[in-house]
Structures are given as C-alpha cells and as structure tokens.
Amino acid sequence: MPDFFRRFVVAPPARAGDAVVFAARAVREAFRPPFELRETARQLYEIGWLSVPLIAAAGFAVGIVLSMHTRASLQRFGAEALIPAALTLALVRETGPLVVGLLVSGRVGAGVGAELGAMKVTEQVDALEASAVDSFKFLVVTRMVACVVAMPILTTVMNFTGIVGGWVAETAISGMGFRTYFEAAFSIVQFTDYLPGTLKTTVFGFIIAITASYLGLRTSHGTQGVGRSATRSVVLASMLMIAANVVLVRLIFFVFPETAE
Amino acid sequence: MSGEVVPIRLERVRKRFGRLKVLDDVSLDMPRGEATVVLGRSGTGKSVMLRHIVGLMAPDSGRVLVLGQDLTRLSPPALAAVRRQVGFLFQNAALFDSLTVGENVAFPLRRHTRLPEPEVRARAQDKLALVGLARDYEKMPAALSGGMRKRAGLARAMALDPAILLVDEPSAGLDPITSEEIDDLLVRVKEELGTTLVVVTHNIPSARRIGDTLVFLYEGRVLERGDAARLERSGHPIVRQFLASEAGG
Numbered sequence: 001m002p003d004f005f006r007r008f009v010v011a012p013p014a015r016a017g018d019a020v021v022f023a024a025r026a027v028r029e030a031f032r033p034p035f036e037l038r039e040t041a042r043q044l045y046e047i048g049w050l051s052v053p054l055i056a057a058a059g060f061a062v063g064i065v066l067s068m069h070t071r072a073s074l075q076r077f078g079a080e081a082l083i084p085a086a087l088t089l090a091l092v093r094e095t096g097p098l099v100v101g102l103l104v105s106g107r108v109g110a111g112v113g114a115e116l117g118a119m120k121v122t123e124q125v126d127a128l129e130a131s132a133v134d135s136f137k138f139l140v141v142t143r144m145v146a147c148v149v150a151m152p153i154l155t156t157v158m159n160f161t162g163i164v165g166g167w168v169a170e171t172a173i174s175g176m177g178f179r180t181y182f183e184a185a186f187s188i189v190q191f192t193d194y195l196p197g198t199l200k201t202t203v204f205g206f207i208i209a210i211t212a213s214y215l216g217l218r219t220s221h222g223t224q225g226v227g228r229s230a231t232r233s234v235v236l237a238s239m240l241m242i243a244a245n246v247v248l249v250r251l252i253f254f255v256f257p258e259t260a261e
Numbered sequence: 262m263s264g265e266v267v268p269i270r271l272e273r274v275r276k277r278f279g280r281l282k283v284l285d286d287v288s289l290d291m292p293r294g295e296a297t298v299v300l301g302r303s304g305t306g307k308s309v310m311l312r313h314i315v316g317l318m319a320p321d322s323g324r325v326l327v328l329g330q331d332l333t334r335l336s337p338p339a340l341a342a343v344r345r346q347v348g349f350l351f352q353n354a355a356l357f358d359s360l361t362v363g364e365n366v367a368f369p370l371r372r373h374t375r376l377p378e379p380e381v382r383a384r385a386q387d388k389l390a391l392v393g394l395a396r397d398y399e400k401m402p403a404a405l406s407g408g409m410r411k412r413a414g415l416a417r418a419m420a421l422d423p424a425i426l427l428v429d430e431p432s433a434g435l436d437p438i439t440s441e442e443i444d445d446l447l448v449r450v451k452e453e454l455g456t457t458l459v460v461v462t463h464n465i466p467s468a469r470r471i472g473d474t475l476v477f478l479y480e481g482r483v484l485e486r487g488d489a490a491r492l493e494r495s496g497h498p499i500v501r502q503f504l505a506s507e508a509g510g
Contacts, residue, residue, distance in 0.1 A: 118358075122353060122355060122358075123351045123352075123353060123355040124355050124356075124357055126312075126317050126351065126355065127349070127351060127355035127356075127357070128357075129315075129316075129317055129344075130315050130317060130344060130347070130349040130351075131344070131368065131369050131372065131417075132341040132342070132344035132345045132369075132372070132373060133341075133372055134337065134341075
C-alpha cells in the first residue's frame with residue numbers, strides 16, 4: 001500500500017513539479033550568457049534544416065488531401081471558386097501548425113529523447129560536467145532555442161508546400177492556373193490568419209524540446225530506458241501540444257477577435 | 262604543518278542513497294604528484310568517491326577540498342574553474358559519440374582556451390600520440406576497441422594538462438596486455454607531468470603498478486591505507502581475503 005501510494009499518488013505531481021522547474025530553468029538560462037551559439041546553430045541545422053524534406057513532403061500531401069476534401073464539400077454548395085481560399089485558410093490557421101507540431105514531435109522528440117537518454121546512461125552528460133561545461137545549457141537550452149526558432153519557419157514551409165499541393169490537385173481536376181489559384185487563395189486570407197497560427201508553434205517547439213530533454217535526462221535502466229524515453233517523449237509531447245493547442249486557440253480568438261469571425 | 266595545499270582532501274564525508282550508506286565518514290588526503298589507488302569490492306563507494314572529487318556528487322555531510330577549494334560551497338562558475346584543473350577518465354571512457362576521436366580531445370581546448378584552431382588541432386593530435394592513437398583523429402568513437410576508447414578518453418582527460426587526473430577502473434573490460442599498457446601510461450603521466458593521480462580499481466596487479474598509496478574501502482569506510490607492502494601485511498580479514506582472491510584469480 002505505501003508503495004502503491006508513492007507510485008500513483010505522490011510521484012506524478014512531484015514529477016510534474018520537477019518538470020515545471022526544469023522548464024522554468026531552461027527559460028531563465030536562455031537569457032544568461034554564455035549563449036552557446038555554435039551548439040545552437042548545430043541544433044538549428046539538426047532540428048530545423050534536416051526536418052525540411054519531411055515537412056515539405058508532408059505539406060504537399062496534406063495540401064492535395066485537403067484540396068480533395070474541400071472540393072467534395074464545396075461542390076455541394078456550388079462554391080468551387082472558394083476552394084483555394086478555404087484550403088489556404090484551413091492550412092494556415094490550424095492544419096499546418098498542428099501537423100508540423102506532430103511531425104516535429106515525432107522526429108525531433110524521439111531523437112532528442114533518445115540522444116540525451118543515451119548520453120545520460122553512457123555518462124556523456126557527466127563527462128560534459130566534468131569538462132567544466134554546463135550540461136543543462138549545452139544540451140537543453142540549445143535544443144529549446146533551436147526548436148522555438150525552427151517551428152515557425154517549418155510551419156511556413158508546410159503552408160507553402162500545402163498550397164502548392166492544393167494547386168496541383170486542383171489543376172489536375174479543373175486545369176486552374178498557378179497564378180489564378182494563388183490570387184484566389186490569398187483573396188480572403190489576411191496576415192492575422194497567418195501570424196497567430198504560426199507563432200503558436202513556438203510554444204509547440206518549447207513543449208517538444210522541454211519534454212524530450214526532460215525525459216531524456218531522467219533516463220535510467222540502460223538501453224531499455226533509452227527506448228522508453230524516446231517513446232514517452234513523442235507521446236507526452238504530442239499530448240501536451242494538443243492540449244496546449246486548445247488553450248492557444250482560445251487565446252488567439254481573445255487577442256485577435258477578427259480571427260474568430 | 263606545511264603551507265602547501267593538499268590537492269585533494271576529504272573530511273568526514275558521508276553519502277547515502279536511501280538507506281544504503283555509500284561513504285561513511287571518509288577522511289583522506291591525496292598528496293601532490295602521487296598516485297592514490299582506491300581499492301575495494303564492487304559497490305563499496307569507490308566511484309562515488311571519485312564523483313565527489315570532481316563535484317558530480319555532493320556529500321550529505323563533510324567537506325571535499327580540491328586544490329584548496331571546498332567544492333560543497335562553490336558557485337557554479339567557481340566549480341567550473343576547479344574542474345578545468347581536473348581530468349576525469351570514466352569507466353567506459355564516455356566519449357561524445359557525435360564527435361570524432363580528435364574532436365573529443367579538442368573539445369576541452371575549444372571550450373576553455375583561446376588557442377587558434379590549428380594549435381587546438383596540433384595539441385589534440387599530440388595528446389592522441391601520447392596515448393598511441395596518433396592515426397585515429399578522424400575516427401568515430403564507435404569504430405574503436407574498448408582499449409582504444411579508454412586511451413582516447415585518457416587523451417581527452419589530459420587535454421588541458423590538469424593538475425589532477427581521476428581514473429575510474431582503467432583495466433575494466435580490457436585484456437591484461439592492454440590493461441598493462443594503460444597502467445604504464447598513467448605512471449608516465451604522473452612521473453613526466455607531475456600529475457596527481459587518483460585511480461579506482463579492483464585489480465591488484467594494476468594497483469601495485471600505479472599506486473604510491475593504496476586505500477582499501479569497504480562498505481563506505483577506509484579499512485586500510487598505505488603502500489602495497491603495508492596492505493599485504495594487513496591483519497584485517499577482509500583485506501586479506503580480497504588480496505588472496507585477486508591473487509588467485
């Protein structure tokens with residue numbers, strides 16, 4: 001009974017509290033020198049640049065699928081002319097940011113969770129500390145900054161390739177020209193549709209990096225623990241991100257009331 | 262009492278993990294330029310002691326003084342300054358597996374010196390040559406054997422020419438010949454560079470080769486301390502049993 005009580009009643013809130021302290025420390029350390037610019041640039045390359053092919057390909061496919069669904073829906077009302085705008089609106093406001101979040105959570109969350117987990121169990125984190133390097137700053141803050149910076153850029157890539165995918169699907173059916181499609185797409189889409197949805201991905205990036213780093217650095221039980229950390233990173237980061245999205249959408253409607261119309 | 266600062270001093274250090282006493286009132290001085298070998302069975306607190314000396318663990322009570330500084334009271338920047346003078350060879354070398362062998366050795370130089378890049382590379386190359394890995398600069402750690410990894414770890418630990426070198430189980434997992442080569446290397450480092458060595462091992466031949474002073478730990482306490490001859494004359498049954506079993510097998 002005491003063991004059950006400790007595992008299921010005491011431990012979860014204690015771990016959550018520990019994770020919140022971890023996240024707060026990451027934010028605080030991000031504004032304190034030294035800034036580890038070289039490692040941050042390396043992480044931007046690993047997390048951001050190397051995710052571009054995945055995001056671009058996924059965006060293209062999502063654009064095609066969205067176009068087909070939008071056409072099927074709007075055709076019923078004889079509103080095919082609205083397909084480019086409806087697709088772009090859906091993509092820019094919600095689909096693009098969320099899909100990028102889930103894809104990056106899968107690719108980067110698992111990668112960071114496993115990498116830091118492996119570093120932990122093979123004493124590489126201790127080796128960093130023993131080399132007089134602040135391992136938290138070097139490993140966690142750099143990844144957090146890279147994720148936060150990369151996410152809006154990757155979202156913009158997804159939005160663009162999604163619109164291109166939508167055009168490819170549309171032109172295959174109706175023969176619509178590229179320029180006509182783009183003019184129609186941006187006829188009703190405003191900057192305020194793009195900005196909040198894209199900026200909220202910085203929060204997604206923060207959640208992904210912190211969750212994966214936290215779980216990675218708490219890895220124990222050898223290689224089995226590394227695998228577990230990678231899996232948990234993806235699952236927990238995705239869940240937290242989806243939950244945060246609900247709050248963020250409410251917040252966006254509050255701050256940008258015109259987007260709720 | 263001389264004015265010279267003892268490089269490593271443990272004062273009544275205690276450490277527990279839950280109910281398990283790992284270090285129990287340990288007090289030790291480790292003299293400058295000498296090799297202190299910490300012996301004992303697995304799980305007696307040897308590696309934990311090393312981790313205290315580099316500040317990776319803090320004692321529950323007592324003091325750990327390294328180069329005259331009490332690690333338990335230092336700010337993070339001050340602790341980092343002490344760590345720059347301490348090299349640590351981990352049991353499994355703990356090489357950064359995303360970097361090449363040469364970059365691993367160059368890592369502390371890039372972090373803590375303002376040397377130009379060609380000089381960093383030249384120094385890393387020198388350290389690798391010292392441990393017999395001159396031709397392995399560009400190799401990834403995964404491509405090295407256990408003995409080579411350990412030597413590369415030693416080169417990285419020595420990159421900043423530390424005043425103190427901590428070595429955790431230098432012969433673990435190695436064949437007797439490679440183990441002897443690493444021991445010889447450690448003796449050379451001590452004699453040629455005047456480095457203070459602290460070596461944790463359960464390998465008696467290795468301890469005899471390296472150690473000026475042997476410390477026998479048992480259940481977190483220092484049971485015996487002195488040169489190899491003194492340990493062999495020890496009347497303590499646990500020390501005698503340990504030495505006999507190692508000699509036998």
